[in-house]
Amino acid sequence: MNDLRGLYQEIILDHYKRPRHHGVATGANREAEGFNPLCGDKVKVTLAMKDGTIEDVAFEGEGCAISTASASLMTEALHGKTEAEARELFQRFRQLLTGGEVVDEEELGKLAALSGVRDYPMRVKCATLAWHTLQAALDKADDAVSTE
Amino acid sequence: MTTATMGIQNAFDVEARRRDFPILATKVAGRPLVYLDNAASSQKPNQVLDAITSYYREKHSNVHRGVHYLAQQATEAYEAARDTVAAHLGARDRHEVVFVRGTTEAINLVAQSYARPQLQSGDEILITQLEHHSNIVPWQMVCEQTGAKLVVAPLDEDGQLRLDAFAECLGARTRIVSLAHVSNALGTILPVAEVVRLAHAQGAVVMVDGAQAAPHMQLDVAALDCDFYAVSAHKAYGPTGIGALWGRRELLDAMPPYQGGGEMIRRVTFAATEFAEAPARFEAGTPNIAGAVGMAAAFDYLNAVGLEAIRQHEAELLAYATERIAQVPGIIPIGTAPDKASVVSFLVEGIHAHDVGTILDGQGVAVRVGHHCAQPLMDSLGIAATARASLGLYNTRQEIDALVEGLDRVRELFA
Numbered sequence: 001m002n003d004l005r006g007l008y009q010e011i012i013l014d015h016y017k018r019p020r021h022h023g024v025a026t027g028a029n030r031e032a033e034g035f036n037p038l039c040g041d042k043v044k045v046t047l048a049m050k051d052g053t054i055e056d057v058a059f060e061g062e063g064c065a066i067s068t069a070s071a072s073l074m075t076e077a078l079h080g081k082t083e084a085e086a087r088e089l090f091q092r093f094r095q096l097l098t099g100g101e102v103v104d105e106e107e108l109g110k111l112a113a114l115s116g117v118r119d120y121p122m123r124v125k126c127a128t129l130a131w132h133t134l135q136a137a138l139d140k141a142d143d144a145v146s147t148e
Numbered sequence: 149m150t151t152a153t154m155g156i157q158n159a160f161d162v163e164a165r166r167r168d169f170p171i172l173a174t175k176v177a178g179r180p181l182v183y184l185d186n187a188a189s190s191q192k193p194n195q196v197l198d199a200i201t202s203y204y205r206e207k208h209s210n211v212h213r214g215v216h217y218l219a220q221q222a223t224e225a226y227e228a229a230r231d232t233v234a235a236h237l238g239a240r241d242r243h244e245v246v247f248v249r250g251t252t253e254a255i256n257l258v259a260q261s262y263a264r265p266q267l268q269s270g271d272e273i274l275i276t277q278l279e280h281h282s283n284i285v286p287w288q289m290v291c292e293q294t295g296a297k298l299v300v301a302p303l304d305e306d307g308q309l310r311l312d313a314f315a316e317c318l319g320a321r322t323r324i325v326s327l328a329h330v331s332n333a334l335g336t337i338l339p340v341a342e343v344v345r346l347a348h349a350q351g352a353v354v355m356v357d358g359a360q361a362a363p364h365m366q367l368d369v370a371a372l373d374c375d376f377y378a379v380s381a382h383k384a385y386g387p388t389g390i391g392a393l394w395g396r397r398e399l400l401d402a403m404p405p406y407q408g409g410g411e412m413i414r415r416v417t418f419a420a421t422e423f424a425e426a427p428a429r430f431e432a433g434t435p436n437i438a439g440a441v442g443m444a445a446a447f448d449y450l451n452a453v454g455l456e457a458i459r460q461h462e463a464e465l466l467a468y469a470t471e472r473i474a475q476v477p478g479i480i481p482i483g484t485a486p487d488k489a490s491v492v493s494f495l496v497e498g499i500h501a502h503d504v505g506t507i508l509d510g511q512g513v514a515v516r517v518g519h520h521c522a523q524p525l526m527d528s529l530g531i532a533a534t535a536r537a538s539l540g541l542y543n544t545r546q547e548i549d550a551l552v553e554g555l556d557r558v559r560e561l562f563a
Contacts, residue, residue: 123506
């Protein structure tokens with residue numbers, strides 16, 4: 001049970017039960033949908049970008065505790081970040097989960113709560129689903145839906 | 149191999165049977181492994197492992213062509229395996245058994261070699277709502293190729309096929325009916341004999357996916373009166389990568405080959421090739437000889453233990469598991485047909501199946517979580533995933549208790 005507490009930390013259970021920024025971003029002008037064929041989970045990420053900065057970000061969809069909490073924590077971490085900073089954060093977050101390189105967990109803030117996923121390789125995709133979807137939304141800059 | 153040589157007594161002794169399966173001694177997270185994922189793939193007894201090893205140590209060469217001693221030994225082992233499989237399936241004729249990679253390949257073979265050459269635009273293929281992707285996708289592919297239409301017969305709320313609705317789905321254009329004998333996701337045992345009767349009355353041919361039936365019950369294609377029947381060895385205590393397609397001789401003989409290559413020919417010139425008869429016509433290339441030997445050993449094992457004894461043991465376990473799991477607060481059972489194989493699918497309210505699976509794994513309990521390769525079924529039930537405990541001949545009541553204890557921990561952690 002102790003090991004499982006490492007995976008299912010309080011902060012993760014909290015964000016699972018009460019996800020933050022669940023819905024559509026105010027003034028959204030970019031979006032993408034992500035799908036995990038392993039479990040059938042779906043997520044939609046919407047972004048409001050202005051002058052290269054994320055003014056608002058939100059997610060929709062339902063999934064497991066790991067994917068939902070990860071999406072919720074991601075939206076919290078991204079507010080006010082530039083596109084480049086967001087991509088950089090994803091890289092460091094991914095390193096945290098795959099254990100490839102030593103990551104300064106303090107820099108990651110609350111996202112570090114997901115470090116327990118390292119010990120569960122089958123669940124890494126759950127934790128990165130929202131982030132991959134974010135990346136797709138950022139990549140779609142040119143043909144993104146515009147509300148302006 | 150006889151019952152006596154395997155040292156198995158008539159009375160079912162689960163502890164003795166557990167000793168046949170070396171992997172069951174595994175510890176997971178410091179606890180004894182509780183393996184409840186048998187519908188995905190069962191574990192292998194020493195009797196099967198030894199048969200494969202002795203084949204490679206004592207008899208191996210290529211089959212059917214060589215004139216030397218080992219070629220003869222290998223050919224005899226391979227063809228003896230065909231006899232065992234034919235007898236186990238209730239086939240009248242050993243030429244009706246084609247060795248394939250598994251149930252998936254068997255269905256693809258029938259779809260491409262039987263269905264594709266004769267389907268016309270507007271013809272119909274009828275399946276059921278609970279099919280595994282392997283009994284959906286090959287038919288969708290052949291529909292795409294021929295303009296035929298896929299029709300899906302609905303289930304009742306317990307997860308059993310509605311025979312009245314099935315009869316209404318059968319029409320003058322129905323050429324093929326393909327259905328599971330036992331549902332992998334729900335455990336439902338389908339009324340195959342009745343389905344065959346209704347389908348034959350309409351002139352349709354019936355293919356049965358027996359992947360989930362093989363570990364649990366006596367198979368008998370003659371009693372079912374179906375036209376094709378497919379099994380995989382690995383779900384019935386045999387090795388992976390081998391299975392069998394049984395088909396009526398007259399149907400197999402009229403079918404074009406599935407793949408071209410060695411083994412499946414009578415005579416080859418650069419101008420033309422004359423194909424061998426069934427089953428060789430469908431077994432291009434060097435076959436999975438050791439796999440066939442292992443599959444036959446698995447069927448010998450099932451018969452030595454006794455399929456009736458296994459059925460009784462699993463029925464008792466299923467009743468116990470169903471009752472114990474239902475007592476856990478927040479559990480929603482999925483699939484409650486009266487006639488079921490030992491599969492219990494369920495949801496835990498407010499907790500995703502993947503989290504349930506991970507937390508159970510942390511306690512050494514292996515269940516399957518997800519859509520069980522039956523996404524259309526899950527969609528029709530309005531759910532994304534279930535947790536599934538599928539029981540085999542070596543499972544015990546104590547293991548069900550470990551599962552229930554694990555589910556209590558799941559709720560505790562998410563409380």
